[in-house]
Amino acid sequence: MSVLAFDLGASSGRALIGQLKDRTIRVEEIHRFPNEPVQIGGRLHWDILRLFHELKQGLLRTKASGIQVESLGIDSWAVDFGLLDQRGELMANPFHYRDSHTDGVMEKVFETVPAQAIFAKTGIQFLSFNTIYQLAAIRQSRPYLLQEASRLLMIPDLLRYWLTGEMANEFTNATTTQLFNPSLQRWDPELLNSLHLPSHLFEQVVHPGTETGALRAAITGELGLPKMKVYTVAEHDTASAVVAVPALERSFAYLSCGTWSLMGTEVAQPVIHDRARELNFTNEGGAYGTYRLLKNIMGLWILQECQRTWQRQGLLYSYPELVMMSEAEPAFSCFINPDDPLFLPAGDMPQRIAAYARRTGQQVPQSPGAIVRCIMESLALQYRHVLECTEELSNQRFSGLHMVGGGIHNETLCQWTASAIGKPVWAGPAEGSAIGNMAVQWIASGELSDIWEARALIRDSFPVTIYEPADREAWENAFGRFCQITKSTTYI
Numbered sequence: 001m002s003v004l005a006f007d008l009g010a011s012s013g014r015a016l017i018g019q020l021k022d023r024t025i026r027v028e029e030i031h032r033f034p035n036e037p038v039q040i041g042g043r044l045h046w047d048i049l050r051l052f053h054e055l056k057q058g059l060l061r062t063k064a065s066g067i068q069v070e071s072l073g074i075d076s077w078a079v080d081f082g083l084l085d086q087r088g089e090l091m092a093n094p095f096h097y098r099d100s101h102t103d104g105v106m107e108k109v110f111e112t113v114p115a116q117a118i119f120a121k122t123g124i125q126f127l128s129f130n131t132i133y134q135l136a137a138i139r140q141s142r143p144y145l146l147q148e149a150s151r152l153l154m155i156p157d158l159l160r161y162w163l164t165g166e167m168a169n170e171f172t173n174a175t176t177t178q179l180f181n182p183s184l185q186r187w188d189p190e191l192l193n194s195l196h197l198p199s200h201l202f203e204q205v206v207h208p209g210t211e212t213g214a215l216r217a218a219i220t221g222e223l224g225l226p227k228m229k230v231y232t233v234a235e236h237d238t239a240s241a242v243v244a245v246p247a248l249e250r251s252f253a254y255l256s257c258g259t260w261s262l263m264g265t266e267v268a269q270p271v272i273h274d275r276a277r278e279l280n281f282t283n284e285g286g287a288y289g290t291y292r293l294l295k296n297i298m299g300l301w302i303l304q305e306c307q308r309t310w311q312r313q314g315l316l317y318s319y320p321e322l323v324m325m326s327e328a329e330p331a332f333s334c335f336i337n338p339d340d341p342l343f344l345p346a347g348d349m350p351q352r353i354a355a356y357a358r359r360t361g362q363q364v365p366q367s368p369g370a371i372v373r374c375i376m377e378s379l380a381l382q383y384r385h386v387l388e389c390t391e392e393l394s395n396q397r398f399s400g401l402h403m404v405g406g407g408i409h410n411e412t413l414c415q416w417t418a419s420a421i422g423k424p425v426w427a428g429p430a431e432g433s434a435i436g437n438m439a440v441q442w443i444a445s446g447e448l449s450d451i452w453e454a455r456a457l458i459r460d461s462f463p464v465t466i467y468e469p470a471d472r473e474a475w476e477n478a479f480g481r482f483c484q485i486t487k488s489t490t491y492i
């Protein structure tokens with residue numbers, strides 16, 4: 001049976017058809033498009049109408065492929081949303097989570113509801129751009145939006161609504177708002193109340209694998225398509241990526257590696273206590289009653305932004321070129337804490353890395369190769385730190401690390417990660433989110449029995465590359481120095 005997955009990342013989106021035949025999954029990418037945010041009036045917004053247009057292009061290419069697709073699902077990055085008016089129309093362009101309108105807002109919210117109370121209720125990590133702080137910012141700057149709005153839909157909820165005409169808030173994404181209470185299994189009434197957020201914006205939450213309508217007649221008519229079922233999948237891309245981890249054992253650690261690096265483990269119950277809050281771990285909702293005990297690490301974003309900065313200066317390096325240049329540089333010359341808030345907004349990353357190096361008394365990396373080396377080594381060492389925290393919080397010891405997502409094409413990073421953690425890395429599949437999206441559709445339609453059958457099939461269908469740790473002593477020493485340098489700086 002064939003299904004269609006739309007997977008929207010922070011820099012590109014794609015449509016993939018998945019075919020399940022003879023107990024093998026075959027995946028074909030039929031459409032890929034840039035997802036370029038728009039800077040306007042000093043603000044940063046997603047180009048949501050363009051994204052909807054690209055979904056339609058994906059549907060047209062599905063038709064052109066001649067493959068009969070039974071259903072579709074959408075996953076995307078988390079926390080961002082659209083507000084709809086009484087007539088069900090989008091009231092304003094959704095903000096990009098890297099927009100500065102949330103600067104300082106989290107601290108303001110803590111004056112009304114202390115951080116401890118927010119964490120106790122939601123189990124969600126403190127990121128300055130969480131939906132809760134975006135809404136608090138909007139309440140200050142554009143109160144009319146919240147007064148008039150009748151509904152809040154997260155990005156995939158919104159696109160799904162435009163495709164089907166039905167509104168539903170999906171669970172995995174809902175948890176990332178930091179307004180959902182997992183013990184109550186509903187939006188937290190006290191939090192909404194204390195922050196003066198209208199409760200009617202937040203409706204009952206539906207779980208991944210729910211049939212939430214079909215392509216509406218206006219769309220099938222416009223595109224000349226047959227009827228197609230639409231499922232809520234694990235609509236937070238990271239939740240879909242975790243579904244696709246080809247784990248053999250029930251206890252496993254993962255790193256979903258893309259623009260962000262999300263590292264953690266799957267747990268049956270949220271882990272909510274002071275230590276988890278201090279380490280700024282999160283308990284995001286997963287598929288099939290699981291939770292994702294994980295931490296956001298700034299990830300390859302820093303490298304991508306460096307590449308864009310150099311591009312603006314006329315230095316056009318491809319990604320593989322940059323990685324190769326970094327390999328030629330001396331090891332362990334300079335470290336950054338990738339999770340320093342300095343690196344969150346878009347901008348001149350090479351300059352910020354230089355500023356960080358100066359602030360921490362290190363030699364400033366000069367050449368692009370040295371800067372890329374600094375970023376990748378620092379990421380690998382931060383993975384080591386976060387893996388240790390994951391073990392502590394979940395009370396488990398992992399025998400290795402599963403890496404999924406586009407970041408695994410960076411083989412040097414995979415190798416350095418294995419060396420930094422001192423354990424094997426199992427890398428694959430690269431299209432984790434899209435495959436997890438498909439798996440939930442197959443489980444929903446009865447084609448697969450459960451998530452473990454899906455994981456076994458994913459393991460058999462896609463290659464996994466194994467990286468063994470190397471240069472252990474050098475990496476151990478580097479980790480000691482990295483901890484010294486980064487401990488003095490703050491975290492996202």
Ligand code: LFR
Pocket residue numbers: 009010076077078079080097236237238258259260262296
């Ligand atoms: C990864 C991701 C992360 C989320 C960040 C912002 O694509 O979804 O899980 O924290 O984007 O939404």
